Amino acid sequence: MSEVISKSKLAKQAARTMGNLTTAQKNEALLLMADALLTEQQAIIEANGKDLQRGKELGTSASLLDRLALNETRIAAMAEGLRQIVELPDPIGDTLESFDRPNGLQIRKIRVPLGVIGMIYEARPNVTVDAAGLCLKTGNAVVLRGGSSALFSNEKIVEVLHGALTRSAVPADALQLILSADRSSVDEMLKLNGLIDVLIPRGGHSLIQNVVNNASVPVIETGAGVCHTFIDQSAQLDMAIRIGINAKAQRPSVCNSMETLLVHEAIAEQHLAAIAEAFQGVNVELRGDERARTLVPSMVVAEQSDWGTEYGDYILSIKVVQNLDEALTHIRTYGTMHSECIVTEDAGNAERFLQEVDAAAVYHNASTRFTDGFEFGFGAEIGISTQKLHARGPMGLPALTSTKYRIYGSGQIRE
Amino acid sequence: MSEVISKSKLAKQAARTMGNLTTAQKNEALLLMADALLTEQQAIIEANGKDLQRGKELGTSASLLDRLALNETRIAAMAEGLRQIVELPDPIGDTLESFDRPNGLQIRKIRVPLGVIGMIYEARPNVTVDAAGLCLKTGNAVVLRGGSSALFSNEKIVEVLHGALTRSAVPADALQLILSADRSSVDEMLKLNGLIDVLIPRGGHSLIQNVVNNASVPVIETGAGVCHTFIDQSAQLDMAIRIGINAKAQRPSVCNSMETLLVHEAIAEQHLAAIAEAFQGVNVELRGDERARTLVPSMVVAEQSDWGTEYGDYILSIKVVQNLDEALTHIRTYGTMHSECIVTEDAGNAERFLQEVDAAAVYHNASTRFTDGFEFGFGAEIGISTQKLHARGPMGLPALTSTKYRIYGSGQIRE
Numbered sequence: 001m002s003e004v005i006s007k008s009k010l011a012k013q014a015a016r017t018m019g020n021l022t023t024a025q026k027n028e029a030l031l032l033m034a035d036a037l038l039t040e041q042q043a044i045i046e047a048n049g050k051d052l053q054r055g056k057e058l059g060t061s062a063s064l065l066d067r068l069a070l071n072e073t074r075i076a077a078m079a080e081g082l083r084q085i086v087e088l089p090d091p092i093g094d095t096l097e098s099f100d101r102p103n104g105l106q107i108r109k110i111r112v113p114l115g116v117i118g119m120i121y122e123a124r125p126n127v128t129v130d131a132a133g134l135c136l137k138t139g140n141a142v143v144l145r146g147g148s149s150a151l152f153s154n155e156k157i158v159e160v161l162h163g164a165l166t167r168s169a170v171p172a173d174a175l176q177l178i179l180s181a182d183r184s185s186v187d188e189m190l191k192l193n194g195l196i197d198v199l200i201p202r203g204g205h206s207l208i209q210n211v212v213n214n215a216s217v218p219v220i221e222t223g224a225g226v227c228h229t230f231i232d233q234s235a236q237l238d239m240a241i242r243i244g245i246n247a248k249a250q251r252p253s254v255c256n257s258m259e260t261l262l263v264h265e266a267i268a269e270q271h272l273a274a275i276a277e278a279f280q281g282v283n284v285e286l287r288g289d290e291r292a293r294t295l296v297p298s299m300v301v302a303e304q305s306d307w308g309t310e311y312g313d314y315i316l317s318i319k320v321v322q323n324l325d326e327a328l329t330h331i332r333t334y335g336t337m338h339s340e341c342i343v344t345e346d347a348g349n350a351e352r353f354l355q356e357v358d359a360a361a362v363y364h365n366a367s368t369r370f371t372d373g374f375e376f377g378f379g380a381e382i383g384i385s386t387q388k389l390h391a392r393g394p395m396g397l398p399a400l401t402s403t404k405y406r407i408y409g410s411g412q413i414r415e
Numbered sequence: 416m417s418e419v420i421s422k423s424k425l426a427k428q429a430a431r432t433m434g435n436l437t438t439a440q441k442n443e444a445l446l447l448m449a450d451a452l453l454t455e456q457q458a459i460i461e462a463n464g465k466d467l468q469r470g471k472e473l474g475t476s477a478s479l480l481d482r483l484a485l486n487e488t489r490i491a492a493m494a495e496g497l498r499q500i501v502e503l504p505d506p507i508g509d510t511l512e513s514f515d516r517p518n519g520l521q522i523r524k525i526r527v528p529l530g531v532i533g534m535i536y537e538a539r540p541n542v543t544v545d546a547a548g549l550c551l552k553t554g555n556a557v558v559l560r561g562g563s564s565a566l567f568s569n570e571k572i573v574e575v576l577h578g579a580l581t582r583s584a585v586p587a588d589a590l591q592l593i594l595s596a597d598r599s600s601v602d603e604m605l606k607l608n609g610l611i612d613v614l615i616p617r618g619g620h621s622l623i624q625n626v627v628n629n630a631s632v633p634v635i636e637t638g639a640g641v642c643h644t645f646i647d648q649s650a651q652l653d654m655a656i657r658i659g660i661n662a663k664a665q666r667p668s669v670c671n672s673m674e675t676l677l678v679h680e681a682i683a684e685q686h687l688a689a690i691a692e693a694f695q696g697v698n699v700e701l702r703g704d705e706r707a708r709t710l711v712p713s714m715v716v717a718e719q720s721d722w723g724t725e726y727g728d729y730i731l732s733i734k735v736v737q738n739l740d741e742a743l744t745h746i747r748t749y750g751t752m753h754s755e756c757i758v759t760e761d762a763g764n765a766e767r768f769l770q771e772v773d774a775a776a777v778y779h780n781a782s783t784r785f786t787d788g789f790e791f792g793f794g795a796e797i798g799i800s801t802q803k804l805h806a807r808g809p810m811g812l813p814a815l816t817s818t819k820y821r822i823y824g825s826g827q828i829r830e
Contacts (some may be wrong), residue, residue: 016747020770101792105781114803115773193627197803212608216628218636218804239826246828332431354821355435358530366520366824375829376820377516388529388612388817389633390805402803405791406769409781411654413661414790 004143004188007176008195011116011141014173018139019113021169023090026137029168030086033133034079036164037157041075047156048125055149063253068123068150078129081380085133088379091398092139106408111401113139115197118189120145120211122203125153131200132161132175134382138400141174143196145189147203148181155179190215197402202383205310220390220399222383225255225338226310227368230262230327230353232344237271239365240343241278246367247341249282253312255384256339256361256371260307260317262327265291268320272296276318284314291320307334324349328356335359338386339368360386360393419558419603422591423610426531426556429588433554434528436584438505441552444583448548449497451579452572456490462571463540470564478668483538483565493544496795500548503794506813507554521823526816528554530612533604535560535626537618540568546615547576547590549797553815556589558611560604562618563596570594605630612817617798620725635805635814637798640670640753641725642783645677645742645768647759652686654780655758656693661782662756664697668727670799671754671776671786675722675732677742680706683735687711691733699729706735722749739764743771750774753801754783775801775808 001009037044048070055065097109117140119131128146135142146154158177165172178185189196190211199219201211208223229247231240247258263272272295276286280298287306288299299318306317307330321327324342331340341363342353350364361371371394373381378396385391391399416424452459463485470480512524532555534546543561550557561569573592580587593600604611605626614634616626623638644662646655662673678687687710691701695713702721703714714733721732722745736742739757746755756778757768765779776786786809788796793811800806806814 016771016773019773099792101790105785107791112773191628213606213631218634218802220804221633236826242826242828250829356431358431358434358527359819361820361822363822364824366822366827367829369829370520370822370827371820375516376522377514387633389635392818393820403807404774405776405786405808407776407778407781407785409779411651411657412781412785413657414665414782414784 002188003180004178004185004192005195007178008116008143008189008192010173011143011176012195014171015113015115015141017171018136018141018174019092021139025169026090026139027086029136029165029170030082030133032164032168033161034082036160037075037079037082037129040160041072044075044153044156044160045070045072048153050152051150060149064123064149068125068153070125070153074126078126081126081130082133085137085380088137088397090137091401096403103412104410105412108406108408109403110406111398112404114400114402116141116143116195117400118143118145118192118196118199118217120186120189120199120201120203120207122147122207123149125150125157127202128154128157128177129161130380131382134380134397134400136170136174138397140400141176143176143178143189145178145186151179151181186210187214190217193217200383220383220385220395221387223255223386224310224336225257225386226259226308226334226336227256227339227341228260228262228331228335229258229341229343229368230321230324230331231264231267231275232324232342232346232349233264233266234345234349235264235267235343236345237267237274240267241275243341243343243365243367244275245278245282247369248279248284248316249314250367250369252314255310256368257312258316258368259309259311260319260334262319262321262330263292265320265322268292268295272320279316284316287315287317289319292318295320310336324352328353331357336386338384339363339371341366341368360384417603418595419593419600419607420610422593423531423558423604423607425588426558426591427610429586430528430530430556432586433551433556433589434507436554440584441505441554442501444551444580444585445497445501445548447579447583448576449494451575452490452494452497452544455575456487459490459568459571459575460485460487462567465567466565475564479538479564483540483568485540485568489541493541496541496545497548500552500795503552503812505552506816511818518827519825520827523821523823524818525821526813527819529815529817531556531558531610532815533558533560533607533611533614533632535601535604535614535616535618535622537562537622538564540565540572542617543569543572543592544576545795546797549795549812549815551585551589553812555815556591558591558593558604560593560601566594566596601625602629605632608632615798635798635800635810636802638670638801639725639751640672640801641674641723641749641751642671642754642756643675643677643746643750644673644756644758644783645736645739645746646679646682646690647739647757647761647764648679648681649760649764650679650682650758651760652682652689655682656690658756658758658780658782659690660693660697662784663694663699663731664729665782665784667729670725671783672727673731673783674724674726675734675749677734677736677745678707680735680737683707683710687735694731699731702730702732704734707733710735725751739767743768746772751801753799754778754786756781756783775799
């Protein structure tokens, strides 16, 4: 039996216990996990050092090494993340609907765990801790398959967490880490219907597309964000610039940052120079369409391929549009249904934009950077769903649950 | 461009209009559709005759021909089904959550259509009408791919419905029927991410497994039901028999009917003969395990393969179990997480069963046959979900929707 199958079987078996634990039992385990991370932080940092060393030898970029690196501050943040999950309300067991039928049947719709969640993700070791905490709090077992670049770190972290779980009511088997760095271990997880209930991929475009295209296990797609901000004719210019700069440059590497700015022609003709200057002032490279470049010749030419690109960097494409309709068409054509914003003082245009744009989060006069579990008040998030099924947008604890109907009868049969 | 792609593109385009229609506009279209079915019933019956004729030539079984056959009564029922959908509340636009953040952002979670729903199904032409009605009411466009055995019927029905839609605000393109009977048209739908938002397969095991195993578009799995009834030691015998007979024999072909009866040994020793007699009295063939056959030698031997079989027929497997634990283990091993029942007077055992059995619907003292949209009071249903993601159990209108977050700001940026 392969590692993936044997560990998934253990997880499935543990999932049965998980669904019957009390909130207090799960919270106690989370606190023990947090404590253990701090107690064992030197061992974790040491293991992480091996990953960093190997990364350097393989010529990994400085920014990737930075995401991979652990230190006392980052481990403390991971432990604090677990403590925050303790504070979140436990959704399991909640009665979502309750109705009695004319024949006397009492039907109750109850929140239950999903069962076994498969997480497939890349470098950052904090995802290991976050995912473990969120899945266990919601009564799920979890099979983690992290990237090979963080393998030493992940292995040590899970060893530490297992140590904590053995002192709790949560079975240690509910937390499984796949050690095989071979691509085939991912392929195997994708087809493990019956043992894994749901897959959640987190990482770059090719990782997510591989899961979406090849999994027979149900998937919650997360990820790609080609987000737009549309500055409408009636926008307050200073607000538009403030929102645009924040959406682009506050943290360009994340999925809710802006990639394309759409500017109404009336604004563009008067103010595109000022807008461009503001972005250039925070070191953003601008790539404009023909009309934008006529107004601001210092912009690079935006190629056709720019409009669909998630730069994840200090680069912004700019297009001048005639009106709201042209902005809506552009977003429909190139957007990824993640987060989209209109800056306008025209209530009718705002309403049309919020109604017609098909995206997880649509904003009027606020930065797309707010699409985030913490910013929405959900606490830690397992990711941002970009699909329409099950969950859409930032996923809090309820996104990690299913439901079941409990029906109480007194001998009813169907006529 | 293939038929599947060109029709899916038309559906996607129509979906944009669909999401903005009022409830009144959608209801008017549904009533026009119902009227048109009645006005054109002779043409539909004529087209159906061609399907029946071809079915006979191909040697189709009498029961399948019966499911395929349309007459005035059945067409009236289809029209009535559409009128019932008119009466259901429209979930689109509902505000599901509403919260304001400390920074002043106002966040609203709103129900929106899924977009384009792909339905892949088999013989019964009433599914064509049901699916069209349910999808349009929820503001979705739908691409229907019915079985080749009902092709003439489905083509005429959709032609009639299109005629009705051209007199309504609902774009006729929102309803698409794939005419290609080639298997490749199904394969193509499975991979149409970006044009089809969700696939819902309805039909036999192999149809559903093909969709689940090969689709990259998100799927809502429906279908297979190997449902159990457990007669516990403290059960009222008459109630247990009444529920069992109903669960098995009221309509054996459907997914919520019982396939295996589990009997506590204390009951079995005293009453298995009476139980067997009751089932044999309604022409149910019994297949027993060794202990059951010792008590009632007239039973056929249940082979290992019987325990996982959805007979869909007047056949029942019977197993004598030592206690609740053995019943739970059997259900966990062979059940399909559809509908499971315990008949007991022991409140503690009932609670354990409802808590520990992992299924869409768990019953105490009532027939599993109640797992149904109408019986739950949801009105028409698009199917019964047997997966844990998005929807589980009978799917009413909300299962055909997604959500989006509308965020109202006044210039907020993220710190």
